[in-house]
Amino acid sequence: MFIILLMSCSGFTDSNIIIAENGKTNYEIVLLGEASESQYESAQELGKYIKLISGAELNVTEESSQTDGKGKIYIGRSAKRKLEREQISIRTENGNVYLTGGSDNAIRNAVYVFLEAYFDCKWYAPGVEEVPTQNKMTLDSINYAYTPEIVTRTVHSRLFYDNPDFADKQKVTHESFPYYVPEARVHTFHKFLPEEKFYRSNPEYYALRGTQRLPTQLCLTNDHVLEIVKDSVAALFERYPEATVVSVSQDDNQQYCQCDNCSKIDAQEGSPAGTMIRFVNKVAEAFPDKTISTLAYQYTRKPCKTRPAKNVLITLCSIECDRSAPIAEKCKDFADDLRGWGKLTTNIRIWDYTTQFTNFLAPFPNLRTLRPNIQLFKDNNANWVFEQHSTNPSELFELRSYVTSKLLWDPNLDFEGLVTTFTNGYYEEAGPLIKQYIDLIHDRLAQNEDFFLFLYGDPSEAFDSYLAPELLKEYAEIFDRAEAAVKSKPEVAARVKAARLGIDYAILEACRKNLTEDFSLMVRTENGQLVENPGIKKIIEDFRTVCTAQKITLMNEMGFTIDEYYSNYLDALNIAKKPNKALGKKVTTLTKPKKYADEDPMVLTDGALGGSSFYANWLGYEGNDLEVVVDLGETHDISTVSMAFLQVTNHIVFFPTSVTYLGSLDGDRYFDLGLVTNRTPLNKESKVNDIQYFDLKFTPRKIRYLKVEAKNTQTPYWHHAAGLPSWVFADEIIVD
Known part of the structure; x- marks a missing residue:
């Protein structure tokens, strides 16, 4: 049920209630009835903020001990006005203020709504708040009531889990699975x-x-x-x-x-x-x-005919959806399924997703979908919504947490207003520039109607869209100006640097892919010599420094850490510097690759290096072995061969059991150069996300053709994808 009673002045034209003036007050906070510990804490919280606003200190007392002749701010459950469990009421009567609710939780919500709506208090992030001071703290007549239709509101963010007081201010749960x-x-x-x-x-x-x-x-x-x-x-x-x-x-x-x-x-x-x-x-x-509770997820997402029992909670999951536009537009099958379940039960919990889980810090321009999606859930009997951020920091983490929590409380709030309020408050002088970046990247995505913005995607998919080279430069320039705007404010500058991580990460990945001359690991000097891109080392060092300062430790949901990413990137820089007789040479695949890297075996010698996601320049083979031949163009003396392989165990991507290197002078008769076995064989404790180089050193041999055979690791019976074929993903072949 959704109730809003209009705020009115009931005939008054001037402020008629003076809570405090010149640091003094004639008001006290009174707890109604038999007050619980939670209600007492809410009263204390109200008193704390009134003192911050006005300088006046209000006593907190019980109803039986209230003082004659003083104005009252009553807190608790009203014996005269019965409210629904989650309903809040804020009203004035005879010069007194009543903050009431149908439960302890609702009473606490009423206190924070009162402070935010009538005295412009704002809470942006833990420890970052805006409390305007007033020499004269006044109120007009109020008669306001509200019942949130989404009763249980969860934003999967450590900002709330680690800071319950901040969660209370934003009216979301303290944990991911309350009551479970x-x-x-x-x-x-x-x-x-x-x-x-x-x-x-x-x-x-x-x-x-x-x-x-x-x-x-x-x-x-x-x-x-x-x-x-x-x-x-x-x-x-x-x-x-x-x-x-x-x-x-x-x-x-x-x-x-x-x-x-x-x-x-x-x-x-x-x-x-x-x-x-x-x-x-x-x-x-x-x-x-x-x-x-049970899931309507993937194969069970489509509604059946049998009604769930009254005490069965359907958790409907939107994992497959395109995030480039609202679900109702780009994921109509899910919207239909939601409506179908809504006809069977009123006991629906939504499990929605708001972050790219393969790349927490990647730019993910889905913010404009939050409001219409939450409205869709609310309109179809979802009284419990779980918005899955990454728990750990993701791109624009504080903004996402703030806006999502606000919309869960009231899905009709103005999205643009929420973003502007946050960016101006949290980033201060840099706020308009951060907002400019947000608008620009969302506008650019909107111009590409066919782009599928996926939870398990990768920045490399967007290098011809909202992360095109010219846009990366423009975004970086915006952040340069944003940092300059707050350079005299170290705390705010640190927030801007954290907001910049997404673009820096996209630039790092563009350089790993050798996207353009400007975005590459190596650049050519005036005399034609290839040297390390001088700017890229600074970006990766700054990236790690900012992550460390912000206590950001993970790159993705598979447990790939910032330290591992940093180390892996330095390895990529070192590999890019190595002489490579296979660079640019023709590759022929003897077995068929599938889907990724456009199925083009030339990615194995193009100088672009794969990252932690299988979208990022990896050649994939599903259910078969990798067998390729590289034609070096002429006979060479070689003594080292190396090839990189990716592992993402939850997506059935395993290291090969072994890699065999063979050489030939004529492309017909091959001789063994050596075999390299997987040094970390697959087991239940295997690292979920990793990269391994299968390196081989041997006595120099003359070869023109190099054959590589990588043996697929079969999906074991205990794996969640037992019965399905596994993948081998390979990247750059280095020969010297």
Whole structure:
């Protein structure tokens, strides 16, 4: 329910309530009824900010001890005016002020709305606030009420998790999964039936894929599976009696069960969500006073026919969507699914995504989609919204956290006004320039209607769009001016430098790719000598320094660290300096690559070096081995060969088990140069995101043709993508 009662002056034309003047006050803060500790803290918080605004100190007292002859600011639950649980009310009556709500949480929200709406207090980030001072603190008559339609509002940002007081000011939760059992928040099938315990003895508990049972998902028509899950849920609720929600949800893959019983139900229901909802409903029936959460995610996103039980919470996930425009425009299938679930239940939780998870710090111009997307969720029974930032800092992290929290509280707020308020307040004199950058990069993306802005994309995809070379230069110039505008303010300058990280990262990746003469790792001097680009070393050093100062440690969700990125980039610079007899030489692939790098084997000798994402200049082979031949053009004496390979285990990208190098003089008869095995064989503890160089040194040999054979690592049965082919991703071949 959404209620706004217009603020009016009820016939008054001048300020009629004087809270404080010249540092003095005739008001006190009064706690209504039997006040809780939370209500007392809200009163203390109100008093703190009134003192900051006016210099006057208001006493906090209970209703039974209030002082005759003083004005009152009442805080708590009103016995006369019954409010809904989340509803807030701010009103004046007979010279007194009433800040009330239907719960402790709502009362706290009422205090912060009062300070923000009527005294222009602003909280931009932890420790960064704006509290205007007033010699005379006055109020006109007020009659305001509001009930947020999105009841549980979560912004997945450490700014809120590490600073609960800041979360309170922005009216979002202190944690990512409030009310949930900590051990069962999402992707829980493998926790209820771990393959290490059950798979070998009872493979029938797991998904049938083709002719084989694999521990990717559970068989949801197996009665023993149902009983084990119910027992596990009961044990979890017993262990965490204060928790009210448990997730009974699929693991993070699409390898669901296709046995006859499961397939029959899914066909009847018109979606694989059919077996899921029928199964979860049976679990929920055993726990009528608790909530069982499940996912409508990837293969279960499409609604089925069976209604979820009243105590089943549907968590609908928008992971596939194009972020270049609102979901209703660019991801209509998701919007249709949302409307479909909205017809089946009013118990919907949205899991939305706002950051590029493969590159936290990359420019990701999706800010203009936040408001229409949240409005879409609100209009379709989503009373619980989880906006997944990266937890750890991502591009324009403070701005994203601020704007998203504001829109979750009130989806009708003016987006442009929110951004301008934040940039001017947080970046001060540099604010208009940061806003200019935000507008420009979003405008440029909007000009490319076919661009798919993906959560798992890479800056390299945008080098002919909103990150084109001429735009990178323009963005950098804007940030140069922004830094100059606040150079005398070290704290504000540090914020601007953090905002600049996205563009610096894009420039670093453009140089790694040798995008242009200006954006390259090596440049040619007047006498034709190739030397290290003098500007690039400064950018990578500044990048690391700013990240360290801002306590930014991660590059992506796979755990690739800033230190690893820095080290990897220095390695790339060193590799770029190496003499390479294969540079620019013709490459022929004997096995077929797929999709990435335009399937062009010449990327292996183009001098551009791959980054931590498979989009970034890597040649990919799915389900087959890599076999390529490089023609050096003439016979050379060589003694070293090196080739880089990428690993991203959660995307089924593994290092090869081995790489064999062979040489030939005629391209027909080959001889072994040597074999290099993977020094970190794949296991459950393998590093998720990594780059490994398969280096070989040998006694000098004369060759013209170099053959490389990289053996694909098969997807193991315990991997979440068991049954699917794995990838080999390779990059630059270095020969000397």
